[in-house]
Amino acid sequence: MKEKAAGLAVVSNKTFEASTAVNLHHYDISSALQTTLEFNELIGIFCNKIQHTIPHNGVEYYNEEFDLAFKRGVMARHSCSYALKVEEQQLGELKLTRSNRFSKEELKMLESLLCCLIYPLRNATLFQQALKMAFTDPLTKANNRTAFNDTLLREIKRAHRGGQHLSLIFVDVDNFKSINDDYGHGCGDLALASLAAWLKDSVRGSDAVFRYGGEEFVILLGDTDIDGATLIAERIRADIESHTIAYGMDVLNLTASLGIATLKGSDSADSLIKRADAAMYEAKRQGRNRVEISY
Structure with missing residues (x-):
């Protein structure tokens, strides 16, 4: 009687090591981002954590809802920008800059790592929205x-x-x-x-x-x-x-x-x-x- 072959996945050592490194990097960033609900601090922590993997000279973060503009470092010629949102909720725009182009591999890695930033930004947004409501007069929309x-x-x-x-x-x-x-x-x-x-x-x-x-x-x-x-x-x-x-x-x-x-x-x-x-x-x-x- 012929036995059915078991469904096996073959993973090379190189692929396994790379996957483990990425997962550990995600975990390290995610853990660090759980320490604050301030937008500026979240962006600062994220950029510090990815600096070795994706070197950059400057960062800009804009959040129109809270009239926030955060800049750090030196703005350079080449940049990559991402409009961040989750479940139709706008979370601002992040831009990294440096003097040489970002490679396709770096951009792919950055897009993967941005997943670590999305939900902390959403938590910060919900927190700041709650604060805003607590300090806003509902009729006039002025501060209370x-x-x-x-x-x-x-x-x-x-x-x-x-x-x-x-x-x-x-x-x-x-x-x-x-x-x-x-x-x-x-x-x-x-x-x-x-x-x-x-x-x-x-x-x-x-x-x-x-x-x-x-x-x-x-x-x-x-x-x-x-x-x-x-x-x-x-x-x-x-x-x-x-x-x-x-x-x-x-x-x-x-x-x-x-x-x-x-x-x-x-x-x-x-x-x-x-x-x-x-x-x-x-x-x-x-x-x-x-x-x-x-x-």
Whole structure:
């Protein structure tokens, strides 16, 4: 009786050794990438781990969702770029550069090793998205009060340490109660969301907009003295006044009262906030749609 041949795979020593080395390399990279949820650290660890296998002079990583741009080393003539994603979730773009071309074998190896990076990047993305939601006001998409408190303390320490200016602008919608009373809370919500968008468009990229509570917003201006803050506040006030909101068959014009305070040597976070808030209420008392300064 004829016996069936067993299904055997023949593997050469060379192939087996190479496969074992690649698997160990994958394991080493994957283990190292489990130590952080920060994008910059993940990219740094990954590039350090592959440097011996795929030498490169520079690395760039861009993540549009989190407005992140990470660069390290010297950008060179030749490059390879990869748009990273998993299950339709965008994870950013990675580019390696060096002075000579990447070989087909190196690119094939790099594409294999990138598998180690994908899921740590996804975990970092989910973590950062959760943080973003925790610090974002759901209606206006501005930063919320918790984010403001944390950021202000950090920026005050930085300003004192570096001898820099720091200014606050408090912004309060004029006659907001009448908008809710006359047109309903849906219109009030639209007004707040619109105002937040206008504020973001009016400030510099380095400035941060927060919803402080109700119809009140605060803008944090790093490295900005009282004169610079006044110019920005006047521009914001004028921008708000020039916009209109269409709600149903009605067209609404908004104005806002603004108060400014710049950090003094004796200021705490609470005293700085109180001075800016008091200046804003003084703008209300002086007739609204104006800027007042706390010296």
